[in-house]
Amino acid sequence: MEDNKKISSAVIRRLPRYYRYLGELIESGVQRISSKELSAKMKVTASQIRQDLNNFGGFGQQGYGYNVKYLYDEIGKILGIDTSHNMVIVGAGNLGRAICNYQDFEKRGFIIKGVFDNNDTLAGENIRGIQIHMMSELADFIKKENVEIVALTIPKQAAKEIGKVVADAGVKAIWNFAHTDLNLPDDVIVENVHLSESLMRLSYAIANRES
Amino acid sequence: MEDNKKISSAVIRRLPRYYRYLGELIESGVQRISSKELSAKMKVTASQIRQDLNNFGGFGQQGYGYNVKYLYDEIGKILGIDTSHNMVIVGAGNLGRAICNYQDFEKRGFIIKGVFDNNDTLAGENIRGIQIHMMSELADFIKKENVEIVALTIPKQAAKEIGKVVADAGVKAIWNFAHTDLNLPDDVIVENVHLSESLMRLSYAIANRES
DNA sequence: TAGATTGTTAATCGATTAACAATC
């Protein structure tokens, strides 16, 4: 965390998956695991697991392996889910509601402070207690409530515009579900979830299997 | 397509993005583009664009560049979206409904033949004309309707079970939104959309920016 | 033809895997 060497995005991409498997091991009461055992479960090489983890420090013990709970917590810290983040959802359609209703995010420290939409018939309504606000209030709300993350579940044209608005309002990161790139300044983090691209990769795999 | 050299998944991951940009260029009436111009728009190197495309054939012309419409169509063929695929959605929650309502998928040839759930109060209902069926009918429906793709928008435990069921029923691919790996035979394609992992990567980026 | 830009080979860079000394 403190030192300067840049961690490759390939490593970061794998961390949440380690975290998930370790969480499952905890639930099954497993207290220690070797890179070899974990590699068999996860279908990656043991070497890769050790290399990945050693980017962040030595979490294991020679001759023993890794303490599951300890490693789980350490990866949690690396991923920044030991602290909470205020979040809002922009777009009260099915996708926005799906995210809002998924309670596990809250357990990981992502606190949904509000949902925004520009359909006034929704004004005053709420989703499991979370208030729906009008889009016009968005920028003020972000500043007042210290919102760090905005999930954009709106069409692409609107997403481009609102992306600029929330970047100006000072959010740290945008979770972008719109089928477009946002092209914002580099200090705004953008994590894209492009479902249509995912579906096309699936389609490619169907078209080209066992060729 | 026909020849045997394996295309790397890094290349496949980029194809849908090329496709999206080319689609936008068509909409703006652009007829030709060079790898250099496209690279500026997409923020990748021109060299990478040419390398990627030449995995599949020479689509350009020296001194001219690429014909936008032609390249768009060719990438569409590579991605297999020139033919249609029957699909069902398992899970009629917000996420399942979001996918069902997203009409662009149908335009790309992904035809949603039905939605399945085990909540009997939904029996007989429909989502924009697409019938909701009970889970017990799923395997038969897949065989009868030649379903190739199943989107799983159900909790992880159920997803593991239904994954096996639909694999046995002969689907070619599963679009898995559950927060788990499915561990199915290799001949079943699994494309994962792990939203919680995406959110953790975003969280990591917040925790580690400008360090 | 001259200019532009591809297709493709070569060079570089980075990521993964293998190997093994350190050490619990």
Add this chain to the structure above:
DNA sequence: TAGATTGTTAATCGATTAACAATC
């Protein structure tokens, strides 16, 4: 101590970028 397994260095493999001859 002997056995096991990490942390880490070295070797390999693959992906990206650079360069340029081919050619429209």
